[in-house]
Amino acid sequence: MRLTPLAASLPASVPFVGPEAQERARGATFRARLGANESVFGPSPKAIAAMREAAAMAWRYGDPEAHDLRAAIAAHHGVAPDNVMPGQGIDGLLGTLVRLLVAPGTPVVTSRGAYPTFNYHVTGYGGVLHMAPYRDDAEDPEALTALARETGAPLVYLANPDNPMGSWLSAGRITEMIAALPGDCLLILDEAYADFAPEGSVPALDVADPRVIRMRTFSKAHGLAGLRVGYALGHPEMIAAFDRVRDHFGLGIVAQAGARAALADRDWLASVVARVGEARARIGAIAAENGLRALPSATNFVAVDCGRDGDFARAVLRGLIERGVFVRMPFVAPQDRCVRISAGTPEDLDVLAEALPEALRAAGAAGGGGPRSALRGA
Amino acid sequence: MRLTPLAASLPASVPFVGPEAQERARGATFRARLGANESVFGPSPKAIAAMREAAAMAWRYGDPEAHDLRAAIAAHHGVAPDNVMPGQGIDGLLGTLVRLLVAPGTPVVTSRGAYPTFNYHVTGYGGVLHMAPYRDDAEDPEALTALARETGAPLVYLANPDNPMGSWLSAGRITEMIAALPGDCLLILDEAYADFAPEGSVPALDVADPRVIRMRTFSKAHGLAGLRVGYALGHPEMIAAFDRVRDHFGLGIVAQAGARAALADRDWLASVVARVGEARARIGAIAAENGLRALPSATNFVAVDCGRDGDFARAVLRGLIERGVFVRMPFVAPQDRCVRISAGTPEDLDVLAEALPEALRAAGAAGGGGPRSALRGA
Incomplete structure (x- = not known):
């Protein structure tokens, strides 16, 4: 196999690991699929x-x-x-x-x-x-x-x-x-x-x-x-x-x-946009309940500021994934203080509401110091 | 727009014109779609x-x-x-x-x-x-x-x-x-x-x-x-x-x-392969009825030797297309003496059986000299 010099210089890489690979690694499917900014409301x-x-x-x-x-x-x-x-x-x-x-x-x-x-x-x-x-x-x-x-x-x-x-x-x-x-x-x-x-x-x-x-x-x-x-x-x-x-x-x-x-089907599109708006508001409310700030969004997802550094947000992300919530996050600082949560159905967001406090607690414990105090200080 | 030197050197080209473009040009859909080696028998x-x-x-x-x-x-x-x-x-x-x-x-x-x-x-x-x-x-x-x-x-x-x-x-x-x-x-x-x-x-x-x-x-x-x-x-x-x-x-x-x-679905595959075999035989028979030779085929199409040169085969191809039969043909000599006909349903091949003699007649007329004599001479 004689790859071109350019091809030979490239790593085998994947811009994003799919949730399916994570599910296979976990041995369980996600309870809420909120990581790829897909439209959970489905096609028209x-x-x-x-x-x-x-x-x-x-x-x-x-x-x-x-x-x-x-x-x-x-x-x-x-x-x-x-x-x-x-x-x-x-x-x-x-x-x-x-x-x-x-x-x-x-x-x-x-x-x-x-x-x-x-x-x-x-x-x-x-x-x-x-x-x-x-x-x-x-x-x-x-x-x-x-x-x-x-x-x-x-x-x-x-x-x-x-x-x-x-x-x-x-x-x-x-x-x-x-x-x-x-x-x-x-x-x-x-x-x-x-x-x-x-x-x-x-x-x-x-x-x-x-x-x-x-x-x-x-x-x-x-x-x-x-x-x-x-x-x-x-x-x-x-x-x-x-x-x-x-x-x-x-x-x-x-x-x-x-x-x-x-x-x-413009009606369907309008209904999706409306439901996404509701989901964004709910994500904002869930964030606030946990002492976090949701950034304003013009999309079908919300970046939630976890209030500390990238390591902390990555720990929160891990905690969410362990609890069956597929989410992703920005790759670089300081944006990597956030986790990115896609608009979900009310049921998806119930799962998020349940998992987020636990994930924050676990992340806080892992990082040393309680999440509450850390978050208050942010 | 600053194309790379390579991109700038390339023509805008299409390896194959789609039958849909030909249908738009004709103002009518094809009666038999036998040009792209698609499986008219459909998916499983x-x-x-x-x-x-x-x-x-x-x-x-x-x-x-x-x-x-x-x-x-x-x-x-x-x-x-x-x-x-x-x-x-x-x-x-x-x-x-x-x-x-x-x-x-x-x-x-x-x-x-x-x-x-x-x-x-x-x-x-x-x-x-x-x-x-x-x-x-x-x-x-x-x-x-x-x-x-x-x-x-x-x-x-x-x-x-x-x-x-x-x-x-x-x-x-x-x-x-x-x-x-x-x-x-x-x-x-x-x-x-x-x-x-x-x-x-x-x-x-x-x-x-x-x-x-x-x-x-x-x-x-x-x-x-x-x-x-x-x-x-x-x-x-x-x-x-x-x-x-x-x-x-x-x-x-x-x-x-x-x-x-x-x-x-191996059963479906086997049934398609069997029906393709029948269609190949029928294309061979239709070719023979018109004094043409079907080449042996290990595929879902048959190259039919029109018995003269590329110009003649192209005229036959045009005649078939004008009569609502979508077919293609080899691009280079001497293979371009053939038209390539995909396996069709019995109904598709009825259309072919009707159109082929007419297309041959028209091609012979266009080329000067009767098609029969030309074909006999091949």
Whole structure:
């Protein structure tokens, strides 16, 4: 096996360990699955029906042009089909986009602690990551822009709303950032959580601007993480570039059918957004009951500040996982003082409410000193 | 948009135009869909049931380790899970494998007229294709081996049974080829059609041999082309290398569930293989009725020799498409004297039986001279 020098230099790595691997290690399934920002409220019943109907037709390859899905997405956003590139989730689209723009040595800008799968793709194509720290638990567009200018990067990544913190920037700040970027630098605006974002935080689409490509997904509010469909929105030249390297038959017939039906069901989307809002409030209340602070969120998850350092939060996370609550947390300091809890059903959050005080107690005991005093001091 | 020099050098291309695009151009759907070697007999009812059940759970990401599917495939083949890498169809797996082994300038060996999507991936990563011609309408392992030796290629592609000709090599010739390959050269043995292959044409699995990686799919005999699941079988080190660059969450929960159920339903597979055999015989009979020769096939399609040159076969192909029969054909001479017709239902083949004489007549007229005399002369 003669790996390329680049491939040989890469570790075998996994951006995220799946909850299933943790369940196999624990020997028990999770009681509440709140770690991957999935939509526990499920897909639209109409999307389920469409997938079920398509299942019998799964002997057919999906349309490699995804014509109908593309047209539906274009109509939904008021753009042309050539502004839309559907793909296998934002993960898949990011991989293709990075492949198009990143060669060994290419500088790429992102935030320290932002989406690890983007970094995985950049590293996988030999790019060199330059990272700006978060500011006030949010991505810092001015720092990213400065870093893009300084490094000459052709590509900058920013998620709005942000993952893992749940914070968001105003549409105005995003627009200012775009205006300030070097003219030949492309901003990937990852809007996986845009469906949950408050008014005024999602800039108007301007597909005539070649400096921005926006990523949307059916994995979050649409509840179709396990179907693998997302799409990019952008300038026709950027969108057409995907055709140079993409896996044309990668989006199957079941995926295309499910996504189309999900997109059309706006009532379901609204009901999910409402239930996510309730869940966020409940997570905030549970945090407060335990002396913790929930950070404001524009997403379907809440970063809960555990009030001490990363080691303490990691101990809390372990405690939650041991008690059957799948959660994740930010990777870098100081954001790693938080655990990240996805919106759950009322039943899921009952489990959280039961497990969190125990996990805090255990973490406090492990770290020495009672959790109460520690938390009060935070 | 600052594409990498490699990406900038690539054309926007599609290895295959989908039948849906042709249907949109025609303004009518095809009466018989016999061009993509899909399984018109559909997936196992058990696979359909599994996909339908999984549809409601599509809010969950699929297990990134695909643990259960991998274990089931391993058990089926009598190998270990670390010999198995599931992925998004053979197309997806080929892309990942090429990425691992091919850098700009890397020589890669395949047959002229073999699978275009493999070539697309090689070109897409900057590799340089070296092609051996077919011999007697089959891939030529000795010529491929010689070319691998001559070019120092780290990668050789061979499909057995072959697409687009339907021909096959004996297990013995494949084994001899492997033995004759340079020790550091990897053979991709594309066995997409292995489920249809006659006894003695599929070599025994030897996953201790690092020189071979075998590709299997759920898209053909299992009737799940629109679900996007295939797998690689090989040495643990080669299999583990996929973890360096693969899209870990790319195989969704619906795909994993459908594939597992399909793999378990051996009765369905046997019934499909039997019906494909009947369809091949019927295609042979229809060809003979029209004075044409069907080539022997070890697959779910038949290459029908139209008895003249590529221009004539292309005219026949056009005639079939105009009459609502979706078919494809080999791209290079002299194999392009054939049209490639996938196994159809009896109803599909009734449509073919009706359309073929008309298409031949039209092609003969277009080419000047009656088709009968032309065919008699072939």
